[in-house]
Amino acid sequence: MEKRIFKTKEEVAHALAASLREWTAGGDFHHIALSGGSTPALWFDILAQDFREDLSWNSLEFYWGDERCVAPDHPESNYGMTAERLLRPLGIDEQQVHRMRGEDLPAQEAERYAGLLHKKLPLVNGVPQFDLVILGLGTDGHTASIFPHEMELWDADRDCVVATHPDSGQQRISLSGSVINNAKKVVFLVTGESKADRVEEILNQHAVATDYPASRVAPVNGDLIWMLDQAAAGYPATS
Ligand SMILES: O=C(O)C(O)[C@@H](O)[C@H](O)[C@H](O)COP(=O)(O)O
Numbered sequence: 726m727e728k729r730i731f732k733t734k735e736e737v738a739h740a741l742a743a744s745l746r747e748w749t750a751g752g753d754f755h756h757i758a759l760s761g762g763s764t765p766a767l768w769f770d771i772l773a774q775d776f777r778e779d780l781s782w783n784s785l786e787f788y789w790g791d792e793r794c795v796a797p798d799h800p801e802s803n804y805g806m807t808a809e810r811l812l813r814p815l816g817i818d819e820q821q822v823h824r825m826r827g828e829d830l831p832a833q834e835a836e837r838y839a840g841l842l843h844k845k846l847p848l849v850n851g852v853p854q855f856d857l858v859i860l861g862l863g864t865d866g867h868t869a870s871i872f873p874h875e876m877e878l879w880d881a882d883r884d885c886v887v888a889t890h891p892d893s894g895q896q897r898i899s900l901s902g903s904v905i906n907n908a909k910k911v912v913f914l915v916t917g918e919s920k921a922d923r924v925e926e927i928l929n930q931h932a933v934a935t936d937y938p939a940s941r942v943a944p945v946n947g948d949l950i951w952m953l954d955q956a957a958a959g960y961p962a963t964s
Contacts, residue, residue, distance in 0.1 A: 728928065728951045730958045734916035737952050738768040741914060742776050745857075748910070749780050754856045756846050758790040758900065760869065761803035762861035764914045769811035782815055786845065790858055790905070791870035791888075792825035794834075794896040801895075802827055825898045831887040835898050839884035842904070849946070853884060855908040858900070862915045866923050866937025869905065870897035879941050902941055909947045913939070918956040925959055 731737045748754050759765065772780075793801045797808070804824040812822060823841060826834050846853035860868045870888040871878050878886045879902035888897045905911060915924060926934040928951065934940040942949060956962070 726949045726951065728953065728958075730953050730955060730960075732955055734764055734767060734954045735771075737914065737916055737954050738764060738771050739775075741768050741912065741952055742771045744912075745772070746776060746779050748857070749784065752784070755784060756786050756788065756855045756857075758788045758855050758858040758908075759803070759807055760790050760859045760861050760914070761793070761806060762914070764861065764916045765859060766806060766810055768914065769807060773811050773814040777815055782817060783821070785817075786821050786823065787812070787817070788823045788842070788855070789825050790860060791897055791899040792827045793870075794827045794831050794898065796828040797824065797826075799827070825885075827898070831896045831898060835883070835885040835887050838898065842884055849907055852903050852907045855904070857910045857912065858905055858908040860905070860911060860913050860939070860942065862913060862920055862923055862927075862939050864919050864923060865891070866927070866934070866939050868913075868937075868939040868942060870899035871902070871938040873936050873938060876936070876938060879938050902938075905942060906944050907947075908944055911942055911944050911947060911949050913942070913949075913951045913953075915951065915957045916954040918962070920957045921959040924951075924953065924957050 789803055792803050795801050797804050825838050842853035866873055872891050874891050875888055878888055881901045884904045886899055886901050888899050927940045
């Protein structure tokens with residue numbers, strides 16, 4: 726596990742953009758699972774504005790680690806946010822974009838998406854392998870859309886699951902733990918003071934952290950990188 730700490734969330738997002746440029750330069754890097762959330766949104770803006778000429782965008786295929794069960798033009802759609810901030814500004818071809826269809830019946834869509842992953846991605850030990858999975862961390866310790874009250878979904882014997890948000894009851898589609906932990910690289914993108922306690926508990930392996938899905942992220946044969954701003958890393962606020 727590697728921990729990278731930056732002063733601000735903008736620096737975190739910029740550093741991830743620079744890392745993506747480096748990882749894609751090797752040529753053997755294609756399949757990326759994106760996440761929703763506020764820091765990825767900033768990352769998308771930086772990629773679209775400052776890195777548009779720097780990456781071979783045509784070599785990438787875009788997937789999602791989770792999606793809210795809403796239509797693609799709904800304000801809560803992870804795909805919708807990504808399309809607006811990254812895919813459309815860069816003119817990414819639709820053929821490279823593999824969204825979870827939040828408007829379809831969740832159980833059917835989870836099955837369809839798992840089938841798509843099996844077709845498009847290399848299989849390692851029978852499980853699809855992403856080159857990169859981007860994750861966020863919720864203040865309750867959730868990641869992707871696996872929440873603490875549904876911890877069993879992490880271990881589901883299928884690649885995609887239907888989850889339920891604990892407060893709103895909103896249904897979500899999510900990758901399961903076996904797919905996340907099969908990736909070549911997993912990056913946690915975590916910013917803001919509200920996440921500091923969870924980060925500290927997880928990284929220092931406190932007993933309480935075993936209740937958090939995020940603590941189960943441990944790529945079997947891949948790299949895990951935590952990218953944090955100082956606030957999420959627990960540094961005292963500076964004026
Ligand atoms: O679609 C989503 O909501 C997610 O993928 C979710 O797991 C998110 O990454 C965390 O809730 C952190 O979100 P923030 O970065 O906005 O705090």
